[in-house]
Amino acid sequence: MGRLKLFSLDVGADFCGRVAAALGEPLSRHEERSFVDGEHKVRPLDDVEGADVFLVQSLYADVCSSLDEKLLRSLFFIGALKDAGASRITFVMPYLCYGRKDRRTRLHDPLPTQYLASLLESAGTHTVMTMDAHNLSAFENAFRCRTVHLLARPLLVAFAAGRLAGEQRPLVVLSPDEGGIKRAEMFRRALSECLERAIGRVFVEKYRSGEQISGGTLIGEVEGTVVLIVDDLIASGATLCRATLAAEAAGAAGIVALASHGQFSGDARALVSRLPLEVVALTNSLPQTDLPNNCELLDCAPLLAEGIRRLHDNGPVCELTI
Structure with missing residues (x-):
């Protein structure tokens, strides 16, 4: 494989700079221009012919641009990289957008992850790398190109182990819904092994209809x-909120929350700040501003950098995905 080239759009360049620093590679130059009619162009300024190119870009909505605008710019940039002769193009999405609607529950329901895969593949993407997809099976089955699914679990386990090293009270891992039981169980096993002590397991019932959530037992x-x-x-x-209040009502002596991604839509920040949580740990896969005082940010850039390094060196990447 040719030389490594690392790119990001202007929005997201700060995070990609952290990845570049951890990787020990410079951030490659590109140009983005917007026209008065709302159209735009994006192109690499560094030579990418024969190169192994990585585009690091989380797709999300902010005050500057919508998720869909970032997606379209990324697709156009991937096309420009392909036309410029890139040998391989890997799209690195720390947070997988359009991954929450992962199955049909009503007549004529869409499958957005599948459509996202078709767009990326058509633009010229060879490999898609992400971290902690909402539904791993749906992510892997949607793509025909190679996929690399990194795990934030080691970051979350290391944080929890450091915080609970001297804790004498019993520990319990809680999944906030049935769909997350496997994720919580893998975390519980890893933390139990790290702390060398038994850890219990529980979960909370949850039912969703549109944006309405019920349950809580x-x-x-x-x-x-x-x-x-x-x-x-x-x-x-x-x-x-439902999981925290259920645990508090059931007599929990302390409650800690750990999450891979923090989207914080609507009034989520205010809601989380009012919950009886000792701390909320989450990664910086999405940019964070005005985080609640009880939140602590874990840097996932070194994890992504290691995934990029191993992919460029032809493995072994699988050690980061199991």
Whole structure:
């Protein structure tokens, strides 16, 4: 494989700079221009012919641009990289957008992850790398090109282990819904091995209809324990709120939340700040501003840098995905 080239759009360049620093590679130059009619162009300024190119870009909405605008710019840039002779193009999305609607639950329901895959593949993407997709099976099955699914679990386990090293009270890992039980169980096993002690497991019932969430019954015992709520995403905060209040009502002595991604849509920040949580740990896969005082940010840039390094060196990447 040719020389490594690392790119980002202007929006997201700060995070990609952290990845570049961890990787020990410079951030390659590009140009973005917008026209008065709303159209835009983006092109590489560095030579990429024969190169192994990585575009690091989370797709999300902010005050500057919509998720869809960032996606379109990324697709156009991938096309420009392909036309400029890039040998291989890897799209690195720390947060996988359009990954929450992962199956049909009503007549004529869409499958957005599948459509996202078609767009990226058509533009010329050879490999897609992401971290903690909402539904791993849906992510892997949507793409025909190679996929690399990195795990934030080591970051979350290291944080929890450091915080709980001297904790004498019983520990319990809580999944805030049935769909996250496997994720929570893998975290529980890793933390149990790290701390060399037994850790219990519980979950909370959750039912979703559109944007409405119901349920909230806690299955298991948490009285007098320190509860660790493990989830992949904090979006509206409603799921975390129900799980936290259920654990508190059941007599938990302390509650800690850990999440891979922090979207914080709507009034989520205010909601999370009011919850009886000792701390909320999450990665910087999405840019964070005005985080609640009880939140702590974990840097996932070194993890992505290691995934890029191993992919460029032809492996082994699988050690970061299991």
